[in-house]
Amino acid sequence: MRKRQSKAGLLLVTALVALPFVPLFVWAFAGEWRFPDLVPAEWSLRGIQHLAEPGGRVLAATLNSLLIGVSVALASVVVGLPAGMALGGYEWRFKGIVIFVILLPILVPPLASTMGVHLTFIRLGLADTMLGVFLVHLVPTVPYTAIILTSIFAERTGDLEEAARTLGANPWQAFWYVTLPEAAPGVAVAGLFAFLISWGQYILTLLIGGGNVVTLPMLLFSAASGNDPVITSALAIVFALPAVLALIVALRYLKPSETDDACGFLGLGKVS
């Protein structure tokens, strides 16, 4: 009885979760779809062709998004890993304050700091460049990688490193051959998160990129403000793709507890 109730509930939740994707998938392949028809009168591949147009804006924007996202993910892990080790692996005074400072950019919208930093970026020649966009994307991503990696290091005891050190490994060897391989799944999750957060950024890219750095959400936003649901839906599907792929990867290759930690952490809710 309880089980059946849960099953019905799950079915309803699944339907509600799937609902917004229904118009996206139908519109992406629609040719003519006038009101009040429930299904398109004609189908077409115009949306898909728009995406794949050789030398087109979509491919260029996707490439920009990927390039920025991958660099941001790598940099965030490099910066967040030592912070995670310090916060998760050791006990020390003022830890609470440091955690507060690191979490602040997640909870206080980075819009204000980005507008504040804009003038300096203009002076330094970083405005309107990929490098500048890369730098401001670090503001929301570094806190996430640091915090995810903190939880990873908090669960480890450090016994293995000690064993390695006893056996004659120097600190660097202990880190490279013991700590890193053991923390690898967590590092991968943290990197994936950072990539997704960067991939989803709209306003930070708009402010610092100034329209010169065109990423996928820029195209999606301008399509969505216009009046072509076919193109908008096709772009939205491409834009959603990495999130879906990441979820599949996370579910396949991570233990359930790790996935829960990672995603429950809070969320990619804040990605976007």
Place this chain on the structure above:
Amino acid sequence: MGGRIKIALLLTPALLVIGVLFGGGLISAVIQSLGYLPAIGQTQISLDAYDQVLTGDDFLDSFLLTVYIAGASTVFSTVLAVLAALALRHGSGRLSTVVFQLPITIPHLVAAVGIALIISQTGLGARLAAALGLIGEPREFPALLYDRYSVGIILTYVWKEVPFIALVVLASLRGVAGELEDVARTLGANAWQRFWFVVFPVIAPGIIAASLIVFAFTFGAFEVPYLLGKTYPTILPVMAYNEYRDVELTARPVAMAINVLISFITAVFAALYLRLARDLGRRRDP
């Protein structure tokens, strides 16, 4: 001693990134909000921008709209999430986790576009209403986008945030709450008593913490209201952005003053959340 230096070194890169790009940006925003803009020849420090912002009607309208959208989104998300978690707690944990994680991972813009295509006056909802003979023309369908009540924005947030809160609640329900409930049942408590006196007190702190995060986030988020909201009033972050883009550079201090106020308000919520999270952690391992 060596340990302290090691910890400081490990923290340096992250604190440098956050300190320079986030902290430095915020400080610069505060300075600019005080009217100090040497680039346009303004070096006089004043509180004029705050005066202008706080005494004008625009800010109040925007503030109320922002509180309304963030508040409504948080309340609806929280209630639905608790109901969903209660309904799903006996089912397959893995399956519900997968279903919930999809909206958490999908970018807000995608959700906003999908929901707009359902609730617009020529959307799936209107077409369904027409098929049922409820409406004849698109304009007979209620306007749910760019509307007074910000229905589209709130729906998008609810779709995105319910799963986040529900996962937090599910985690605590599957833990100690379930066991305590069984004890209460054995002792003869009815369903309502079990919920109100046993389950709710256990899951409440998690619910409050998650709601605080959702409120802070929806208070400061930009793109969903920018896409689906009406042009006046706008939410505070959009108002700040519009002032920022003003060709008159004299509007800069006003934009920055709004930014500083947004940051201050969300920081208060962040502090509340972290305090609560810390107390929660203490309670878990005394």
